[in-house]
Each structure stands twice: as structure tokens, then as C-alpha cells.
Amino acid sequence: MDLDALASCLASPACLVTQTTSGLIIGMLLFLVAVGLTLIFGVLKVVNFSHGAFYMFGAYFAMTAYQVTGSFALAILSGAVGTALLGLIFERVFMSRVYGRDVLMQLLVCYAFVLIFDDVVRMIWGPEFKSMGMPAAFQVPPLFIAGGVVPPYYLLLIGVALAAAALLGLGLARSRIGKVIRAAAHNPGMVSALGINTGLIYGGVFALGGMLAGLAGALAAPVRSLTPGMGFSVLIESFIVTVIGGMGSILGALIGALLIGLIRSFGSLGFPLFTEGLMYLFMVIVLVSRPTGLFGKEVA
Amino acid sequence: MTRTRKPGISRRSTLALMGAGAASFAAPWVARAQAKTIKIGMPTILSGRVAQLGTSSRNAVLLEVEKVNATGGLAGRQIEMVIRDSKGQPQEAARIARELVNTDGCEMLLDGEASSGSFAVHEVARDLGVLCIHTCSEASSLTADPKQHIPNAFRCVRQGIHDSIVGAGYAAGIAKAKGLKKWATCSPDYAYGRDTTGEFVLYLKKFAPDVEVISESWPKLFQPDYTEVVTKILQAKPQALYSCLWGGDLTSYIDQANIYAMFTQMEVFAVNMADYTALTVVKNLPKGIHSGDRYIKTFPATPENAAWGDAYKAKYNEYPTNWSWQNATAVMFLSEAVKKANSTDGKKVAEVLAGLTIKCPFGADGTVTMRADDHTLVGYAIGWGTTIPQEPYVPEVKAGDWKAIFELEAEWKKSKGYT
Numbered sequence: 001m002d003l004d005a006l007a008s009c010l011a012s013p014a015c016l017v018t019q020t021t022s023g024l025i026i027g028m029l030l031f032l033v034a035v036g037l038t039l040i041f042g043v044l045k046v047v048n049f050s051h052g053a054f055y056m057f058g059a060y061f062a063m064t065a066y067q068v069t070g071s072f073a074l075a076i077l078s079g080a081v082g083t084a085l086l087g088l089i090f091e092r093v094f095m096s097r098v099y100g101r102d103v104l105m106q107l108l109v110c111y112a113f114v115l116i117f118d119d120v121v122r123m124i125w126g127p128e129f130k131s132m133g134m135p136a137a138f139q140v141p142p143l144f145i146a147g148g149v150v151p152p153y154y155l156l157l158i159g160v161a162l163a164a165a166a167l168l169g170l171g172l173a174r175s176r177i178g179k180v181i182r183a184a185a186h187n188p189g190m191v192s193a194l195g196i197n198t199g200l201i202y203g204g205v206f207a208l209g210g211m212l213a214g215l216a217g218a219l220a221a222p223v224r225s226l227t228p229g230m231g232f233s234v235l236i237e238s239f240i241v242t243v244i245g246g247m248g249s250i251l252g253a254l255i256g257a258l259l260i261g262l263i264r265s266f267g268s269l270g271f272p273l274f275t276e277g278l279m280y281l282f283m284v285i286v287l288v289s290r291p292t293g294l295f296g297k298e299v300a
Numbered sequence: 301m302t303r304t305r306k307p308g309i310s311r312r313s314t315l316a317l318m319g320a321g322a323a324s325f326a327a328p329w330v331a332r333a334q335a336k337t338i339k340i341g342m343p344t345i346l347s348g349r350v351a352q353l354g355t356s357s358r359n360a361v362l363l364e365v366e367k368v369n370a371t372g373g374l375a376g377r378q379i380e381m382v383i384r385d386s387k388g389q390p391q392e393a394a395r396i397a398r399e400l401v402n403t404d405g406c407e408m409l410l411d412g413e414a415s416s417g418s419f420a421v422h423e424v425a426r427d428l429g430v431l432c433i434h435t436c437s438e439a440s441s442l443t444a445d446p447k448q449h450i451p452n453a454f455r456c457v458r459q460g461i462h463d464s465i466v467g468a469g470y471a472a473g474i475a476k477a478k479g480l481k482k483w484a485t486c487s488p489d490y491a492y493g494r495d496t497t498g499e500f501v502l503y504l505k506k507f508a509p510d511v512e513v514i515s516e517s518w519p520k521l522f523q524p525d526y527t528e529v530v531t532k533i534l535q536a537k538p539q540a541l542y543s544c545l546w547g548g549d550l551t552s553y554i555d556q557a558n559i560y561a562m563f564t565q566m567e568v569f570a571v572n573m574a575d576y577t578a579l580t581v582v583k584n585l586p587k588g589i590h591s592g593d594r595y596i597k598t599f600p601a602t603p604e605n606a607a608w609g610d611a612y613k614a615k616y617n618e619y620p621t622n623w624s625w626q627n628a629t630a631v632m633f634l635s636e637a638v639k640k641a642n643s644t645d646g647k648k649v650a651e652v653l654a655g656l657t658i659k660c661p662f663g664a665d666g667t668v669t670m671r672a673d674d675h676t677l678v679g680y681a682i683g684w685g686t687t688i689p690q691e692p693y694v695p696e697v698k699a700g701d702w703k704a705i706f707e708l709e710a711e712w713k714k715s716k717g718y719t
Binding site: 005009015018019021022023025026029118122127128129130131132133134138139141142149151153154220222223224225227228229230233234264265267268269272273275276 | 346347348517518523527530532534547559560577581584
């Protein structure tokens with residue numbers, strides 16, 4: 001425990017800027033993965049344990065597209081669109097067959113696909129770790145804001161994640177398709193009776209969830225080494241975020257992810273040997289005081 | 301009165317047969333010892349972020365085994381390698397090691413595990429009594445701590461304490477020249493990371509007493525994100541950083557630290573940087589990282605080492621790694637020991653291995669020795685230098701002095717109560 005370091009950081013604008021940015025980066029990547037997870041749970045009532053694989057595929061798709069085209073924008077697009085298509089196929093062919101089944105069955109199917117997807121990645125890209133490399137446009141010195149260090153690439157990352165959150169929130173609240181999705185989440189039978197194809201909605205939501213995880217993977221690819229199985233640790237942290245925020249709540253996922261990001265960032269200063277534990281401790285405190293999570297009642 | 305022997309199997313013979321049967325059931329490698337082919341088991345890491353190193357271990361072993369088999373094998377027996385993936389999980393490594401011996405009939409083990417798994421495999425070797433050569437774990441305590449010692453286990457790997465003595469000597473020189481007094485450390489949170497960092501700091505302070513460590517970070521092994529660690533180090537504003545992160549963890553760390561321009565703000569000493577696995581993977585390799593040699597074909601600068609690196613590249617279309625040369629050396633040791641023992645019996649081979657010196661492309665003077673008293677490798681080429689972003693990556697390596705290493709290592713062992 002190093003409370004002096006934490007206290008001196010809280011008193012220093014430079015440190016506050018650096019650590020807050022660091023927390024935001026960790027949090028926003030987690031949010032993109034967690035929001036897909038929570039969206040799928042909110043609408044499809046499935047705990048998609050294979051969700052981390054979409055993060056992994058997003059990173060690999062982005063790296064491959066970047067190697068082939070040299071375009072970073074196309075790399076990000078490929079990561080997002082590629083995983084959306086994969087999500088759609090996966091949902092239609094496999095997941096749609098376990099809706100309404102026992103949760104244990106759903107978890108087993110998902111876990112089987114975690115292993116299958118890891119092997120697929122291993123077969124296509126090889127078992128060794130890969131690095132995509134930072135695009136030339138972002139190989140620039142970091143910005144110094146109030147003495148704090150802020151890399152320009154992370155500003156892009158935070159911006160894209162915030163834009164995705166805003167679009168998703170607005171889309172679900174205001175658009176017609178958003179209203180249909182929310183209706184399907186509450187009463188799929190009624191939606192179906194109105195002549196709306198619920199299968200299409202479910203497939204679309206799964207694809208959207210996959211796309212968000214893939215987008216996170218693509219954004220992370222320039223700064224994280226890529227390896228089969230890389231989705232697993234992200235999945236665990238995303239579950240923590242989802243549980244803290246409340247299963248099915250998009251706002252909860254956002255707040256939960258930001259809290260976890262900040263806990264990790266500032267916790268590494270004050271509790272360097274307990275940063276991981278701090279995250280779990282926070283989850284326990286939230287669940288004990290509020291079993292449905294912070295925003296558990298708000299279902300998408 | 302004389303007893304006449306009844307036809308059939310006597311009670312004594314039956315008991316002897318039962319005893320032999322029970323013994324072979326309990327120790328199948330004994331029963332299979334006379335098989336024409338000799339099976340050598342190898343638990344190693346073939347998936348996950350360390351897979352590249354595990355694969356390079358396997359490649360190097362197969363490269364050397366091919367040579368041994370071409371010249372008649374081990375005492376006339378062709379080697380068959382049985383290589384399994386432990387996924388980097390200690391419990392899996394131990395399970396596989398046991399299975400390789402008990403089920404697959406392997407008579408020897410080459411342990412291609414990082415420190416996280418090698419201690420688990422060591423316990424299996426202790427339990428089964430099978431000959432085991434550790435080929436990847438650098439944690440000094442694996443062989444330096446007498447509590448770990450077993451007569452049938454050896455370590456054919458560079459060692460943390462050796463690296464730390466040489467690295468700290470090199471770093472202290474730079475620290476004194478450039479006035480680097482405030483240091484930070486960032487190393488993986490497991491046996492190798494803790495041991496090696498502690499030893500480096502110990503010797504750094506011994507050689508440059510006014511050095512102070514103002515920040516320590518211990519990210520967990522295979523951590524995906526180092527942002528919080530990077531910013532923590534930046535906050536501490538050290539003048540120099542030591543890290544023994546390795547493999548994919550090191551490349552991730554460099555990628556993330558790069559965009560914070562960390563390498564322009566402090567001198568970085570990353571002991572595991574100068575290995576092709578990291579050097580070639582990092583896309584924007586910063587210039588001027590100080591590193592220990594891991595495997596580079598230009599150090600030692602001998603035709604034998606260059607030829608070995610080129611032969612590996614010709615076969616596998618990539619350069620070998622630090623784990624490669626260590627695993628290759630283990631096969632060289634086995635081959636030589638079996639020749640000298642004129643037997644593949646694990647006990648006899650172990651007796652010859654202790655203290656054995658062989659010719660080797662990776663030796664500081666063209667030879668390496670399996671030191672008798674602690675069953676660990678000494679005499680290998682060891683040095684530190686500064687990286688550049690293209691080949692030869694570390695153009696000048698300052699070689700460590702083995703005489704000084706031995707002296708300081710002996711002091712260190714005494715201070716730890718090991719001798």
C-alpha cells in the first residue's frame with residue numbers, strides 16, 4: 001500500500017490528467033466489449049461467454065486488413081464489420097438453437113466455441129503472438145496537458161468509444177428499430193405477433209454486440225500483442241463491468257467500465273500489489289449493497 | 301533330505317516375476333528401457349502468448365535430434381521426441397510430464413517450461429526419479445536453492461543471477477557516467493520476475509551505491525494492458541527503468557510505452573529485449589534500449605554460432621530464440637553424456653552430466669559446462685549491449701566476465717544460506 005503516492009497524485013494536476021486518461025482508456029475499451037455483452041443479455045437473455053472471441057477476431061481482422069491495405073481506417077472497419085458478420089452467422093447457425101434452454105447448456109455451448117475460436121485463430125494466424133504496430137499518423141510525441149501525458153492515439157480511442165456509446169444510446173432510445181429491439185427485449189411474443197421477424201432482430205442484436213467487441217479489438221490491436229486466447233481476460237473484466245453496472249443496462253456498462261478503469265489506474269498508485277483485488281473488492285461491495293448492480297433495473 | 305524341484309514355476313520365481321511386474325507397473329520407463337527407440341518427453345508452451353518461444357524450443361530440439369539420430373542416436377537408439385502443449389499452466393505441465401513418463405513411456409524429460417511451470421515439472425521429476433533437464437526456466441532458485449536439488453534434474457539454461465550480475469555491472473557503468481540515480485522497475489509478478497529483479501537491484505546498488513529504486517511495478521504474467529503501469533512509472537519520473545518482462549508481454553509493454561514516449565524520458569534496461577522473438581515483432585522498435593543478449597547470431601561472434609543461427613533459419617524460416625539455444629544445448633549435453641556413459645540409463649547419464657563440459661556454439665569460449673555442485677549451466681556467452689532497430693540489432697555486446705560472475709554468485713549463495 002502506498003497511500004502517499006496516491007495522495008500526492010491527487011494533489012497534482014499533471015498526475016490527475018495522466019491517470020484519468022489512463023483510466024478512461026482502460027475503461028472505454030472495456031465498455032465496448034461489455035456493452036455488447038450486456039446488450040445481448042438484455043435482448044436475447046443469453047450470457048454470451050464466447051463474447052471475448054469477438055474482441056480477439058476484431059484485433060486479428062484489423063491487423064490483417066492493415067497489413068494488406070496499409071489503411072488504418074480500413075483496418076478498424078474490417079475489425080468491426082468482420083466480427084458483425086461473424087456474430088450474425090454464429091447466432092443464426094448455433095446460438096439461436098439454445099435460446100430458452102438451461103443457462104448451463106448455453107454456457108457450455110459458448111465455452112466450447114471459446115476453445116474452437118481460439119483454435120481457428122491458431123490455425124489461420126499461427127500460435128505465436130503478433131503485433132500490428134502503431135499507424136504512422138499516431139507515431140507522434142504525446143500531448144502534455146497540465147503537465148500530464150496524453151497520447152494522441154488514446155484520444156482517438158476514447159473518442160470512438162464515446163461516439164459508439166452515444167450512437168447506441170440514441171439509436172435504442174429514439175430510432176424505430178431501437179424501439180422494436182427494446183420491445184423485443186420486454187415481450188418477444190407480442191413483437192412476433194405484430195408480424196415483426198424476431199429472428200432477424202436477435203441476429204441483428206448479436207451482430208451488433210459482436211461488432212462492438214470487434215471494434216474494441218481493432219482499436220486495441222496497435223497497442224496490445226495479439227495471440228489466440230487474448231479475448232479471455234478481457235471477457236472476465238467485461239463480466240465484472242456488466243455485473244457492476246447491472247446486467248442488461250447500457251448506462252450501467254458505461255459507468256461500470258469507467259469505474260473499473262479509474263480503479264485500476266489510481267489503484268496502481270495507491271495499492272500497487274492489490275490493483276486486481278481492488279477491482280473484485282469493488283464488485284463485491286456493489287453486489288452486496290445492490291444485488292442487481294448499479295443500474296440493474298434499466299433493461300435495454 | 302534333498303528337495304526335488306517341481307515342474308512349472310516355483311514360488312520364488314513367481315514372487316520374482318510379480319515383483320518385476322509391479323516394478324514395471326510402478327515405473328514403466330524402467331520396463332521400456334530396452335526398447336529400441338528412446339522416447340524423450342517434452343512438456344512445453346505451444347499456445348498462448350508464449351507459444352512462439354515454446355515453438356522455437358521444439359524446433360531447436362528437433363533440429364539437434366535430427367543430427368543425433370543421423371549419427372546413430374543415443375547409444376544406438378533413435379530418439380523419438382514426444383512433445384505436448386502445457387498452455388503455460390503449471391498444473392497442466394505437471395500433469396503432462398507425469399503422463400509422458402507413465403503413459404507414453406518416455407525415459408527422460410526435457411522441460412520446456414517457463415519458471416511458472418518448471419517448478420511443477422521439477423516435483424514430478426523428484427517423484428518419479430526420471431532424468432530431467434530444464435531448458436527454459438531462469439529463476440535462480442530452481443537449482444541454486446539446495447532444497448530444490450535432486451540428483452536426476454539439471455538446468456541447461458542461462459540463469460537470473462548470472463544475468464543480474466553482468467547486467468548490473470553494465471548498468472552501473474552507465475548509471476555512473478550519466479548520473480542515473482533514480483530507478484524504477486517493472487517486471488512480471490512470478491518467481492522469475494521477482495528473483496531476477498531483486499538480484500539486479502542488489503548488484504546495481506553494490507556497484508553504484510547511490511542508486512535508489514523509487515518505483516516498483518509488478519504486472520501479472522500475460523497481462524493484456526500495461527497502461528496503468530506505464531503511467532505509474534511516468535509519474536515517478538525515474539531516470540532509468542529496469543524490466544525483465546519478456547515475449548509478448550515485453551512487446552505489448554513496448555508498444556504501449558512507446559506512445560507515451562517513455563523511451564525518450566528515461567534510459568531503459570530490458571534484459572530480455574535482445575532476442576529475435578521481440579526484436580522482429582515490435583514494429584516501431586525504439587533505438588537505444590539496453591539489453592542482455594538472449595539469442596543473437598552475432599554474439600558470441602563465432603562462425604559456429606552464426607552457422608547454427610543460419611541453419612535454424614534455413615529450416616524454419618525465422619531466427620531462433622533464447623529458448624532455442626538452451627534447448628539445443630540440452631540435446632547436445634544428452635548426446636555427449638550418453639556417449640560417455642555408454643548407456644541410456646537415466647541414473648548413469650545423470651552421473652556423467654554432473655560436471656560435464658562440451659563443445660558448444662553458445663559457449664563464451666566455445667564450451668559450456670554443467671556445473672557439478674548445483675547442476676546448472678555455466679560458461680555460456682553472456683553480455684549486454686544497446687539495440688538498434690535493424691540487423692544486427694545489438695551491434696556491440698559487452699561480454700560478461702565469468703570469473704567475476706563465479707565470485708559474486710558464490711557470495712550471493714552464501715548470503716542466501718544456500719552454501
